[in-house]
Structures are given as C-alpha cells and as structure tokens.
Amino acid sequence: MSLLLSPVKIANLELNNRVVMSPMCMYSVQKRDGVLEPFHFVHYGARALAKVGMVITEATAVLPNGRISDRDLGLWNEEQADKLSELVDWLHSFGTKVGVQLNHAGRKAEDAEIVSAPSLLQYSADYSKPHELDRPEIKEIKAAFVKAAERAQRAGVDMLEIHGAHGYLLDQFLSALTNHRTDEYGGSLKNRYRLVHEIVTEIRARFNGSLWIRLSLTDYDETGVQNTIDDWKQVGKWLEADGIDLIDVSTGGLINKAPNLPVHDGYQTPFATELKAAVSIPVSTVGLLDNPGLCEYILQNHQADLILEGRALLRNTNWLSDAAKQLHDHDFKAYNGSYQRGQK
Numbered sequence: 249m250s251l252l253l254s255p256v257k258i259a260n261l262e263l264n265n266r267v268v269m270s271p272m273c274m275y276s277v278q279k280r281d282g283v284l285e286p287f288h289f290v291h292y293g294a295r296a297l298a299k300v301g302m303v304i305t306e307a308t309a310v311l312p313n314g315r316i317s318d319r320d321l322g323l324w325n326e327e328q329a330d331k332l333s334e335l336v337d338w339l340h341s342f343g344t345k346v347g348v349q350l351n352h353a354g355r356k357a358e359d360a361e362i363v364s365a366p367s368l369l370q371y372s373a374d375y376s377k378p379h380e381l382d383r384p385e386i387k388e389i390k391a392a393f394v395k396a397a398e399r400a401q402r403a404g405v406d407m408l409e410i411h412g413a414h415g416y417l418l419d420q421f422l423s424a425l426t427n428h429r430t431d432e433y434g435g436s437l438k439n440r441y442r443l444v445h446e447i448v449t450e451i452r453a454r455f456n457g458s459l460w461i462r463l464s465l466t467d468y469d470e471t472g473v474q475n476t477i478d479d480w481k482q483v484g485k486w487l488e489a490d491g492i493d494l495i496d497v498s499t500g501g502l503i504n505k506a507p508n509l510p511v512h513d514g515y516q517t518p519f520a521t522e523l524k525a526a527v528s529i530p531v532s533t534v535g536l537l538d539n540p541g542l543c544e545y546i547l548q549n550h551q552a553d554l555i556l557e558g559r560a561l562l563r564n565t566n567w568l569s570d571a572a573k574q575l576h577d578h579d580f581k582a583y584n585g586s587y588q589r590g591q592k
C-alpha cells in the first residue's frame with residue numbers, strides 16, 4: 249500500500265488517506281448571501297465520492313466585508329451555519345472528513361463597501377484604498393472569527409483552517425510589507441503575530457476539532473522586508489505552542505509579484521520541509537503536486553506529512569483512483585463495487 253493512499257492520524261483527526269482537497273474559491277454563490285447552494289453540494293460531494301481524505305471548503309468569510317468577492321461563502325450567520333451542517337452530513341455520508349477555511353480578505357476584498365487593512369497600503373491600482381483598522385474594529389474581526397468557529401463546531405466540522413496566507417487580512421498583519429502600525433499589532437514579529445495569536449488561542453479554547461493554519465512562506469519580495477524563513481520558523485513555534493495541529497504551507501499573494509523562482513512540480517514543497525524541521529506538528533504541502541509518484545516520494549522522504557491537491561482535482565475528480573493505478577496500490581478501495589471495477 250502507498251503512503252499517499254493509506255490512513256493517517258493528525259492529533260485526533262483520522263483521515264482515510266493523505267490526499268486533502270485544497271481550499272478553492274468557486275465564486276459561485278449566485279444569491280450573494282454567503283449560503284451554500286446546490287452547486288457546492290455536487291462540487292464537494294463529487295470529490296468526497298472519489299475518496300479524498302478530507303474536503304476543505306473554499307475561503308469562507310467571517311464577515312460580509314471580509315469576502316474576496318460577493319459570491320464567496322460566509323459563516324457570519326445561522327442560515328449559513330445550517331446549510332453548512334447539511335453539507336457536513338452529506339460529505340460524512342461518503343466517509344470523508346470536512347474542513348472549513350475561515351478568512352477575512354482585508355485589503356484584497358474586491359466587492360466590499362468598506363475595505364480594511366492593518367495600514368493604508370493598497371494592494372494594487374486595481375484594488376480599493378483600504379481604511380486602517382482601529383482597535384475596536386480589530387476586536388470585532390477577532391470576535392467574528394471566534395463566532396464563525398463556534399458555528400462550524402455546531403455544524404459538525406472536523407477541521408478549521410485559519411487563512412493566514414495569500415495576502416489576506418491575517419497575512420497582512422503578519423508582514424512588515426503590509427503592516428506599518430505603531431500600536432501593539434505592529435512593529436516586531438511578535439506584535440505582528442499578535443492578532444493571529446489571539447484568534448488561534450480563542451478558537452482553540454472553543455473548537456474541539458482539528459485546528460490548522462495556512463501560511464505563505466515567501467512573498468517573492470526582493471527588498472529585504474519580507475519575513476525570512478527564520479521568522480516563519482519562529483511563527484511556527486508560536487503556533488504550535490498556541491495549539492495549532494498542522495501548518496499548511498503555501499507561498500505568495502501578499503504583494504503583486506510573481507514567483508522569482510522556477511515554478512515546477514512541487515516547487516513549494518522545500519518551504520514545507522524547512523518549516524517541518526523547526527516544529528513538531530505536522531506540515532502539509534501544496535502546489536503543482538499532480539504527479540502521484542512525486543507525492544509518494546515527498547511522504548516517503550518526510551518532506552511533508554500531507555498532500556493538498558487543488559487544480560488536479562478540478563481537472564480530474566477521480567484523481568485518487570488514477571493515482572492508485574499509477575502507484576500500483578491494489579488496496580485502494582473506490583466508493584463501491586461498481587467504481588472498483590474501474591481499478592481493474
């Protein structure tokens with residue numbers, strides 16, 4: 249049996265295999281009310297039927313103005329939570345675990361009436377000028393993350409991932425490139441980490457499931473201002489102490505800049521491996537991991553503990569089934585006997 253397709257336990261979370269559907273915004277909430285629609289049940293259900301170890305839903309906003317677009321999912325009210333509870337039951341019925349990625353887009357909110365950020369720094373000319381958050385507003389956002397986590401708990405969600413990557417609000421706080429504050433939320437790395445720390449510890453105290461965070465370990469910045477890998481290792485240690493169960497390592501999105509390194513299969517994995525050496529909790533990797541053989545190599549060589557698949561699963565719902573064939577993993581069990589015949 250391959251490692252990729254064999255079960256794994258992350259703290260108390262048991263997954264049937266090490267393939268997790270990466271959070272991917274579908275921008276498909278037609279009613280613009282943040283509530284899951286039939287599309288989402290089919291979209292996520294198809295991946296559950298195809299046996300991903302866990303589905304992570306797309307970035308789900310904790311406040312209306314925290315949406316990337318007004319077609320995003322939300323978790324700021326009970327109607328959204330009730331529908332999420334239905335989705336969780338639906339995906340559980342296929343034997344798949346369910347994670348929800350909680351987000352506030354900050355200065356990258358495209359349709360928000362009020363765009364907010366740690367500092368008055370625009371993402372690019374195509375984005376709105378943000379308003380600088382004051383302390384009461386930071387408190388409101390923190391409370392919104394915690395309330396959304398409580399709703400997720402009631403909905404039966406197995407895992408919550410805090411979106412601390414790709415230049416959204418928490419990432420904006422973490423980096424000196426986007427955080428020029430002079431209060432206790434800006435300045436030193438510890439101060440820039442403060443909001444994440446407060447959100448993580450408050451959620452940890454209330455949410456019984458697995459708690460993950462996604463981070464961008466480089467901003468492709470060449471001015472010397474971005475967090476260094478040593479800074480991220482320090483953040484990783486703080487996150488571990490604060491009760492995070494897994495760090496999901498990605499890159500980019502904070503500033504309007506393309507990668508300054510070759511973008512090839514597994515190009516983000518070295519960042520995960522570096523962080524893994526500094527923490528005791530598991531670390532996942534994502535990004536151009538379409539080749540199952542490469543995924544298996546990464547796991548066998550302890551470069552990361554879990555594989556997140558994004559676009560490969562958009563192209564090919566049955567990526568796992570094909571991976572089993574390529575890896576000669578005859579133990580992989582498709583959803584039922586009829587699908588199993590596709591393995592022969």
Ligand SMILES: Cc1cc2nc3c(=O)[nH]c(=O)nc-3n(C[C@H](O)[C@H](O)[C@H](O)COP(=O)(O)O)c2cc1C
Pocket residue numbers: 270271272273274306307349411413414462498534535536537556557558559560
């Ligand atoms: C359509 C689309 C939407 C995405 N939305 C999100 C998102 O909501 N949250 C997030 O953290 N990453 C998001 N991403 C990034 C993916 O989760 C993933 O990290 C990235 O696509 C690289 O992995 P891949 O090569 O397997 O696709 C999105 C990517 C795509 C293609």
